[in-house]
Amino acid sequence: MNQPNNAIPGLATRQSALRLLDAVCRRGETLDQAMPAATGKLSNPSDKALAHNIAANVLRWMSALDAMIDSATRNRLADDAKARMALRIALAQVLILDTPQHAAISTALPLVHGGPRRLVHGVFSTVMRGLESGKLKLPEYPEIPGETHDRWTHSWGEDVATAASRAWANPAPLDLSFRSDDVGDLEGIKLAPKHLRMLPNLPVTGLEGFDEGRFWVQDLAASIPARLLGEGDGRTVLDLCAAPGGKTMQLASAGWNVVSVDNSAKRMERFQDNLKRTQLLAEDVIADLMQWEPAEPADAILLDAPCSATGIYRRHPDVLHCIGSRQIADRTEVQSALLDRTAHWVKPGGTLVYAVCSLEPEEGEEQIEAFLERQEQFAINPVASDELPAGLPPTESGCVRTLPDSLAEQGHVDGFFIARLLRKS
Numbered sequence: 001m002n003q004p005n006n007a008i009p010g011l012a013t014r015q016s017a018l019r020l021l022d023a024v025c026r027r028g029e030t031l032d033q034a035m036p037a038a039t040g041k042l043s044n045p046s047d048k049a050l051a052h053n054i055a056a057n058v059l060r061w062m063s064a065l066d067a068m069i070d071s072a073t074r075n076r077l078a079d080d081a082k083a084r085m086a087l088r089i090a091l092a093q094v095l096i097l098d099t100p101q102h103a104a105i106s107t108a109l110p111l112v113h114g115g116p117r118r119l120v121h122g123v124f125s126t127v128m129r130g131l132e133s134g135k136l137k138l139p140e141y142p143e144i145p146g147e148t149h150d151r152w153t154h155s156w157g158e159d160v161a162t163a164a165s166r167a168w169a170n171p172a173p174l175d176l177s178f179r180s181d182d183v184g185d186l187e188g189i190k191l192a193p194k195h196l197r198m199l200p201n202l203p204v205t206g207l208e209g210f211d212e213g214r215f216w217v218q219d220l221a222a223s224i225p226a227r228l229l230g231e232g233d234g235r236t237v238l239d240l241c242a243a244p245g246g247k248t249m250q251l252a253s254a255g256w257n258v259v260s261v262d263n264s265a266k267r268m269e270r271f272q273d274n275l276k277r278t279q280l281l282a283e284d285v286i287a288d289l290m291q292w293e294p295a296e297p298a299d300a301i302l303l304d305a306p307c308s309a310t311g312i313y314r315r316h317p318d319v320l321h322c323i324g325s326r327q328i329a330d331r332t333e334v335q336s337a338l339l340d341r342t343a344h345w346v347k348p349g350g351t352l353v354y355a356v357c358s359l360e361p362e363e364g365e366e367q368i369e370a371f372l373e374r375q376e377q378f379a380i381n382p383v384a385s386d387e388l389p390a391g392l393p394p395t396e397s398g399c400v401r402t403l404p405d406s407l408a409e410q411g412h413v414d415g416f417f418i419a420r421l422l423r424k425s
């Protein structure tokens with residue numbers, strides 16, 4: 001007799017992983033958006049983390065997992081068949097998370113309840129035999145989904161696209177930004193002032209200094225935009241699109257008087273938690289930048305614009321399954337509108353830093369080129385090499401572009417484009 005589903009250990013976690021994958025692959029949601037509903041029934045945070053980890057690895061390794069599944073079926077399973085998703089979930093656990101085979105399959109079969117359990121069992125067993133005999137093997141690194149691979153090859157060349165696959169194979173390191181240059185007893189690689197790079201997957205809340213708010217998690221590339229504004233000496237900066245507050249915390253700890261604006265009340269809750277923990281101060285405003293305006297012009301602006309987020313594909317593998325040229329074109333329009341509306345909120349002689357965590361030139365290089373053509377009062381204020389971490393040189397035009405092959409030896413960085421502009425008049 002079959003075991004009742006609620007008696008199968010770990011099943012609820014795999015059901016949550018399946019719901020997460022459905023949300024990403026069918027509804028185009030991000031994993032972060034899908035987490036609350038998909039994992040709501042799990043009370044243990046480590047189960048939630050496991051569900052996320054299974055789903056993230058299925059998304060990362062999908063094409064290799066599918067090739068194995070297809071090698072073991074006579075009639076190809078539909079891309080969106082539940083049986084295929086259950087098999088992906090089982091195989092990702094065995095091949096990437098080192099889950100024992102019996103645990104992976106016993107929790108995968110109930111996922112297709114009322115469906116082709118025997119087929120799923122048969123395909124799983126055939127793949128396991130193929131792996132044991134050496135006929136099948138997980139490739140060295142996952143494949144970037146076709147449309148993105150083609151786009152990145154076109155924009156950056158084959159070597160960069162291959163570097164992206166390599167970067168995708170391993171979890172990203174843990175980068176911490178510090179309130180001051182004192183990193184305490186924590187050990188890691190220091191790639192910039194107030195920075196420490198540590199091993200991936202470290203439980204950050206357990207690190208010494210977390211409760212006292214000495215640091216926060218922030219990829220090295222994500223820390224560059226605020227670094228380009230230097231010390232604030234009490235001057236005022238508008239941190240536009242500020243939640244969850246990584247850049248606000250950098251600016252506040254560099255002596256800026258920060259006014260932070262974001263239209264997401266939910267993300268601003270995390271912003272407030274972050275500022276409370278780090279005991280840093282900023283004025284927070286929950287408002288749509290297309291409606292709000294400041295009482296007076298500021299000394300500087302940091303616009304961390306909403307974007308495709310394809311540059312953070314390592315930690316968010318879902319983006320490469322949800323983002324295509326239509327979404328990139330939509331985001332590009334929003335960025336131009338935000339740039340045109342907010343740029344004049346900086347005083348003449350002041351600085352505007354524009355940043356996107358995107359690997360798409362339309363949102364970065366081309367966006368700024370078009371802005372400078374529209375707005376003649378602005379010019380690039382070129383970034384010098386000594387303002388950037390070693391190994392990340394400025395571009396020929398004096399901007400910053402990090403790519404999947406940047407700092408590859410040290411564990412890579414997120415893909416960012418950053419421009420520092422001067423308001424001339």
Ligand SMILES: C[S@@+](CC[C@H](N)C(=O)[O-])C[C@H]1O[C@@H](n2cnc3c(N)ncnc32)[C@H](O)[C@@H]1O
Pocket residue numbers: 240241242243244245246247248261262263264267287288289290304305306307
């Ligand atoms: C890239 S994230 C910001 C990350 C943040 N700067 C940090 O370092 O932690 C982009 C943010 O833009 C916000 N946003 C998008 N459209 C907006 C708008 N029209 N007005 C205000 N905020 C907006 C989103 O809510 C999101 O938090």
